[in-house]
Structure formats: structure tokens, C-alpha cells
Amino acid sequence: MKDLAGKHIVLGLTGGIACYKSAELCRLLIKAGATVQVVMTAAAEQFITPVTMQALSQRVVYGSQWDARAANNMAHINLSREADAMLLAPCSADFIAKLAQGRADELLSLICLPRPADAVHLLIAPAMNREMWAHPATQRNLAQVAADGALVLGVGAGDQACGETGDGRMLEPQELLDDVVAFFQPKVLAGQHVLVTAGPTYEAIDPVRGITNLSSGKMGFAIARAAREAGAEVTLVAGPVSLATPRGVQRVDVRSASNMLKAVTDNSQTASIFIATAAVADWRPDHAADRKIKKDGSGQAPALSFVENTDILATVAQSPRAISGALFCVGFAAESHDLLANAQAKRLRKGVPLLVGNIGPATFGQDDNALLLVDAHCSRELPRDSKLSLARQLIADIATRTRAGA
């Protein structure tokens, strides 16, 4: 099922060069399953035409409170009553000031003010010059709008259309889509701090070579995203992977198992849930050469000896916080066969209340997976699905367990 299936969004555009990004945003919202009603201010129409937005949204665009197309001549009431949320993107400094004051002198602000605030949430994607963004008046107005219940999605940083560089750019369409999708997810982990490990580790042999594995990190990144969507503060300790950090997730990049152990130990002091998805190397070369190991012409391969890496999950699961129940630990098992038996044995060996089994060769690098949840009493299968969908189901399951244990 698409992430925004059944959701109806009023997409409001106000005056700003970022309007060009709203065309792509509209397309992404629709691709994600939403229906989109575009409303534009007169200033927005200076930057992009209603024709473009109508073609993309497949709906007539509204721009005037005097538009007589609505039978009751009350577009400002009708449009918000149908919506699940209103997204203002871009939202100019001037429009934020209007919202803060509760003014309603044109159609878009006239939709915002009488909307049923509990049912139709207001999401704001500001876009403006960096000085405008930093101005105390703008920040004061934004704080007021947030206090009145709007969700301010933040801004990006970088080059601006005016030639200056700094904070105030509108977030990219994909980032805004992710935020809208996250907004609709149930906040089952609100108040929790989730710590996730993901990806492979890299154990150096010398400065140019090392030992790693085929883990892509996708499952762990999906779990970090799902936990964030569920309202948790999320720290993601990632081995070497080239995946984008999920929105709102704090990422700590590490290379070796030892680096990962240190990052996990530091963050496990404040975490309430630890989910270990990383494919941590079991062994590392006992000594990484300072210089590249060269062929010596003898035809003999260099002799490598290995030492075992600390088991990060087992170590955390034995910590006082985990034993006292303050930290709920979840392990993963990548197996090639006998999934249930291996997962049950591994759960006991690692000393964790929940272990998630999957068939490694069938999932490494893929966008989908199938999971087997094993606890002390039973097992439950989550059938093949996208990794994000499975991650959301797993997070819902963990939320139930941690609530029950609280």
C-alpha cells in the first residue's frame, strides 16, 4: 500500500522562488498515493503558473476567495473540510506573519484560519532569504505559529537564489514528502530514545585493504526511519554504507567493530531501545599494518592472524541498564538455513528478549525482506514486504512490548 493512500492534502503555495520545487513536491505526493488540492496566493502565481499545478495535481487550482465555482461560494470552508492536512510549501516570511496574527485577507490564509485545527493539521515549509529567516520577527512569528499547533518542518541550508549562502532554503521535495509521510505515522515511540546499528564493519588489514561483508545497511536504515516516524529520538550508528540519513535521525559513522562498540556504548547510556541490525565482523586482523603490504616476489601470501571482535549486542544486553529493564535489546540474525532453530538459539546466546531472524543471502542489498520474530514464548512471521514496511511492523511490535513491560 502506498504511504499516503487515502490522504487528501491541501498544498498551499505562497510567494517565493522555491515555488518551482512545489511542482515536484505535488508530483511526489500524488505518486505516494495522496490526492492534492493546490491553492496559490497571487504572489505564488508570479513564480509558477496555476496551469502547471493543475496539470500535476489533476485538479482545478484555487487562488481567489471570490472564486464562484463552489456552489455555496465558500471555497475557504469547503477546501479545508475535505483535507487530512494542509502543507504550506513554500511558506514565505510574510505568510508566516499573517498566520501568527490570524489574518485572513486572501484565500489561502482564509482556509488556514477556520480549518478544524484538531482534524486538519498545518505543516509549514518556510522558504526565504537567510537574513529574513534569522530576523527576530520571523523567528518570533514562527514560534507563535508553532505554539498555535502548526508543525514547522524546518529549512535547508546552502546557496540561495539571491546569491547568498545560509539557512532559509525550502527543504527538498523528497525531504518534505518524507516529513508528510512521517507525520501520518502513529507516534507509538514518542519519548523513547532508539539506538540502531546498521551496515557492515570494515576491519583493516593495511591502509588500502580490509575485510568487510555484503550487508547494505538498508534494513537498519529503514528501522531508524520507522522509529523516527514513530516519534522516537533516534541515533543510528552506521558502518561504511552510502545511504542517505533518514530525516531527523542522528547518525554516527563508524568503520570497524571497535569503533561501533565505542559509539554504541556511549549512546546506550541514554537509549531506551537498542536494535542491533549491523553485520559486525566476527574477527579482525590482530594487527593492521601501517603501510601497504607488498608482494615480496616469493609467491607466498602474507600470513594473517585474527582476533575475535567483542560481541556488541551481547555486551549491551548484559549491561546494568538492560538487565534492569531500562534498555530493551533486539538482535538480528542473518542465517542461511534452519531459521527458527538458529534464531531461538541465538536469542538465548545473546541474552535478548527479542531476536529477528532473516535469511541473509536472500536479503543482502535487496529492497524487500521477510522477518521472523522470536521471543521466549513464540515466533511470528512478518511475510515478504518492503524493508520500510517490515521496519514499521517491527517498530509497532517493539512499542507494544516496551509498553507492556513499562
Ligand code: CTP
Ligand atoms: N552482533 C554484534 N556484535 C558482534 C557480532 C554480532 O552486535 N560482534 C549482533 C548483530 O548486530 C546481530 C546479532 O549480533 O544483531 C547476530 O549476529 P550474527 O553475526 O548473525 O551472529 P553471530 O553471533 O556471529 O553468530 P554466528 O556466527 O553463529 O551466526
